Amino acid sequence: MNKNIDLNNLQNEGVENVPMQERRDFLKMGLAITGIFAGGSLFSAVSTFNSAHASDFAKKYPYKPHYSMVMQQHRCIDCERCMDACVATNHVPNVHGAYRTTILEKETPDAVGGKREFIPILCNQCNLPQCTRVCPTKATYKDKTTGIVLMDIKKCIGCLTCQEGCPYNARYFNEEKKAVDKCNFCWDTRLSKGEKDTACAHACPADVRIFGDLSNQEDRVFKIVHQIEKAVWVLRPEAGTRPNVFYTKG
Amino acid sequence: MAHHHTTPSLNELVTGVANRLKTAGTGFYLMVFIAAAVVLASAGTGLMAMIKGHEAYYNVYREVPWGVLIATYVFFVVSSTGLCLISSIGHVFGVQDFMPIAKRSVFLSIATILSGFFVIAFEIKLPWRMAIWNVISPNLTSNIWWMGTLYGIYLAFMFAEYVFLLMNKHRPAVICGFSGSVAGIAAHSNLGAVFGLLMGRPYWQGPYMPIYFIASAMMTGCAVILMFHILGYKVNKQEMAPDMQRALEVTTKIGILLITVILFFTTWKLIAGAAGQPNGAYPVVQSEVFGHHAFVFWFFEILMGMAGPLVLFILSKGRNLKLMLIASLSMIVGIFVMRFNLVYLGQALPVYYDLGVNEFKEMLHYSPSVYEWVITAGGFGLTALLFLIGEKVFDGHKVEDL
Structure with missing residues (x-):
């Protein structure tokens, strides 16, 4: 009946008795959290800091489906088939600075193992977009049903404030359309026609771009x-x- | 009946204006001709770019979408707001010493904002759409929408105020002047917020921009008032009356104060961008103070725009008109470059700089094309043209009994 535990006389059991698998999992989790698991570069430490935010961002999904993309960055080999598919699908002009998606290259010369990685970028279809806030005429807006940041071409006055506001360099002025152009997750060219993914995700041979519903x-x-x-x-x-x-x- | 009364007085007015223009010498007409030629060249270039697409003529690009034309627009609306605010000290808020500068300043505030609109019309890619969609599809969270709308209201008030000043109707002039000042402050701080509220641009971001824009407008207003009043008397070849001399003396004093205010602001802007090496701002401040952009910053913005004129204003004691003219001219050149620095430097660091990718490791560069410079010159040409014609048509903007 004596439930009192004598804390002062408890002995340290050590970690020897913890099963091997549990220890491994625990270490793995710890490493994942500190970022060492992700490759050991300084950047990965920053990445794990961000991951805390990522789960915060993911708490609310106001749209159904809530379109989203995950980039498996380590798988990207810069074959650029995503870029070609985007250009062909969305009629992106062949002029300098005109693209809806591109691939950035990062080199870490002092990294252990691989030293080069590729980072695909496109419009992040933000939940709190800067571009739509700054647009004077609502030419760019976050669509109420899909959550995709869209363009209403006829309203664009070409002030380019959205380009300044976008933290992702996702916008450019399309001289052919006479309006700012941007990635819309292939809304007009694929999703609205019943396709389940974007042209870039569809074209990727390495399963880098995973498109889906958050x-x-x-x-x-x-x-x-x-x-x-x-x-x-x-x-x-x-x-x-x-x-x-x-x-x-x- | 009314027609019978107004028609002869209109004729008289036209004859009067024609006679005033006839009094001008060859030099005046040469200057008018040059200014008009610059405006025409500028409008032609701008229309060509508008029709054929800006891409082929302007050096702005995807990562630096705003260039010298935005800086020029900012420069002119800064000048206009400053002219409005400094001159309102007298004719709106009743400080007697400032009264004589009222008419010319209000006229010039209209001339400078029109010059700003002239330049921005060739900067915005599809300005005709703005006229429609700003009205029927307004975005109330957009600072650029507020800025445009409020500047429209401001222009209307300033125009009405000038008409009332001409008619010697003091009370409505004061009401319009006060309303114009309020609209001007609201519009101009919104212009600051166009830059300041962009979350992804750390060099601009924060409440600094709207505040700085207002103080900076008032500093610019002093320079523009001094320059145009001294030049106005040269154009009209008149002796300056003591009350006008007194007005320029107090304007110089306010100018001294405002230069020190902006020097103070600039100092803290730099310290804030250096202390703790904040992401996105530190490399820009480094380039501004020690690096690639240092000469432009120190020579034009600091020396010509503020430090030099500060010394000259103090030496002039507000009475040596020659020193004051040199100081204000230098200041205007410096302030123009200041606007360019503000617009360019906020974009100089790529948004992906901290990602460390090969494409965006360096600061972005931009230098205006010849076409952009010609359009910029057109803004100055238009102000010069309106100033010159205004001096003759409105007979030196004499203030009789305000």
Whole structure:
């Protein structure tokens, strides 16, 4: 009946008795959290910091489906098929500075192992977009049903404030359309016609770009964004735009 | 009946204006001709760019979408707001010493804002759409929408105020002047907020811009008032009356105060961008103070725009008109570059700089094209043209009994 535990006389059992698998899992989790697991570069430490934000961003999904993309950054080999597919699908003009999506290259010469990685970028379809706030005429707006940031071409006055406001360099002025142009997750060219993914995700041979529904617990993007073993992050979280494009690797 | 009364007085007015224009010498007409030629060249260039697409003529690009034309627009609306605010000290708020500068300043505030609109019409890619959609699809969270709308209201008030000043109707002039000042402050701080509220641009971001824009407008207003009043007397070849001399003396004093205010602001802007090496701002401040952009910053913005004129104003004691003219001219050149620095430097650091990718490791560069410079010159040409014609048509903007 004596339930009092004598704390002062408890002995340290050590970790020898913890099963091997449990220890491994625990270490793995710790490493994932500190970022060492993700590759050991300084950047990955930053990435894990961001992943905390990523799960915050993921708490609310006001749209059904809540379109989202996860980039498996480590898989990207810069074949640029995504870019070609985007250009062909969305009629992006072949002039300098005109693109809806591109691939950035990062080199870490003093990294252990691989020293080069590729970072695909596109419009982050932010939950709190800067571009739509600054547009004087609502020419760019966050669509109420899809959550995609769209353009109403006829209203664009070409002041380019949205380009200044976007923290992701996702916008350019399209001289052919006479309006600012941007990625719309292929809304007009694919999704609204019943296709299930974007042209870039469809064209990617390395399964880098995973397109899906963040509000669906069975969806791949949901599962990747909500696990805690691998770091998931967003670009430029300090801009506070709550992006819907996530990054992961390893 | 009314027609019978107004028609002869209109004729008289036209004859009067014609006679005033006839009094001008060859030099005046040469200057008018040059200014008009610059405006025409500018409008032609701007229309060509508008029709064929800006891409082929302007050096702005995806990562630096705003260039010298935005800086010029900012410069002119800064000048206009400053002219409005400084001159309102007298004719709106009743400080007697400032009364004589009222008419010319209000006229010039209209001339400068029209010059700003002239330049921005060639900067915005589809200005005709703005006229429609700003009205029927307004975005109330957009600072640029507020800025445009409020500047429209401001222009209407300033125009009405000038008409009332001409008619010697003091009370409505004061009401319009006060309303114009309020609209001007609201519009101009919104212009600051166009830059200041962009979350992804750390060099601009924060409440600094709207505040700085107002103080900076008042500083600019002093320079523009001094320059145009001294030049106005040269154009009209008149002796300056003691009350006008007194008005320029107090304007110089306010100018001294405002230069020190902006020097203070600039100092803290730099310290804030250096202390703790904040992401997104530190490399820009480094370039501004020590690096690639240092000469432009120190020579034009600091020396020509503020430090030099500060010394000259103090030496002039507000009475040596030659020193004051040199100081205000130098200041205007410096302030123009100041606007360019503000617009360019906020974009100089790529948004992906901290990602460390090969594409965006360096600061972005931009230098205006010849076409952009020609359009910029057109803004100055238009102000010069309106100033010159205004001096003759309105007979030196004499203030009789305000």
